Amino acid sequence: MQINKSVAVITGAASGLGEAAARSLAALGAKVILADMNLEKLQLITDELVAAEYSAVYKVTDVTDDNSVAALMDLAIQEYGAINIVVASAGIIRDSYLVTPDRETGKVKKFMSTEQFRQVVDVNLTGVFITLREAAIKMVNHQCKGVLIPISSINKIGELGQLNYASTKAAIALWPKILAGEFHARNIKHIRVAAIAPGYVATPMLTSINPEILQKIVADIPLDRLVNPEEIIQTIRFIVENEAVHGTTLEVSGGIIGKGLAK
Template identity: 35%
Template structure:
């Protein structure tokens, strides 16, 4: 399904080098949006941008680290110079480093907090004036935060810090809607369930890997392109309509 009113939008997608972020960037570009792709992996980011351009879309690869103020500020300057004001921001960048709390290195927990929470705040703040300006001009303006069903799970081992960061994103999204909604900027929080991503490659503990594999076996997994379709759908609704909270799960996941 195509969503024609995404044409002409200017989007920023963080964590766009792979997985869900890549799929979102590709989909928005296919719908006619100009898309700035942010991630740390330059080679992979360039490959995604080239893929978009080869399919007739517009893409700008911007190497950036959402945990670094100067890096994000430089990215904003590059995006403004190339595309002007942004009216669609997707905070997708995130990491999951799974360990039982007694085994979790402090630096890993801090890295998740810096990326999954502070990074979302940093990018949102950097583009807040863009979003409110676009809305004031009568254009659609969207902030989409990719959280996780892990924000609500209590029965799985090794996800305490990761789940807490995603719970923070979910609550942050709700509170940001209180700030942005009265100024006609939509805020959407999306909580995917089991999804085909690179998370398993970041897990060193054999038990944790088996746990993740068991989830996929039991429930199946969403494809990144399916979540990208959800993002395209919610951001293409009439500007007076805000789908604020979506939990997107494989049918068998309960």
């Protein structure tokens, strides 16, 4: 599939990997629809893309809401007539240990709240589910050839303090194989699914953290550096352009093995 003849929907497009994907896919010639909750950033990025003479529109979208995501996919069809690439990258973190005893009393001092767990599951798991489902409905009904690309994480193996986050990313890593089988069973030949599990990527959010923590992260990466956002974009491009990439999750991590850096 050629990117320059594609329509791409990107959630989480106001920052991080979602923003990088939107900018890069637009530069490669795709018509892009940017989705996020951050109206100001969506407007800014979209205005910059349009000023550069790329095809781009945006829609404020709550990925946890069925109607909001359905409206996003409706916009893609109404504006550009198709959906070919879906990058589901919206996500949040709410890190905490399950329980943390007080050092003096030995009694539990704090714990991961049910709200912290549910918030992450709602956005990172249910939100991705809704995004893929609503996209697939439109892609089947309008016979759009394309690929669904949910974003997992290397932390699917289980970083300490990320029971909620790791659970969602581990589940997403399983979905491509399941969905590929479902599509095959229902004779849906024109939609592929392939997830990406990035390692620690050099986004502004990560590079701005405590330098000592960042140094520990890099020390655990056999490649001796963070993953470049462009390497994730190259992986998206590889998935889009190679039809045999289906039903799989590709790790792009520099070889890191999670050791639990959360405190």
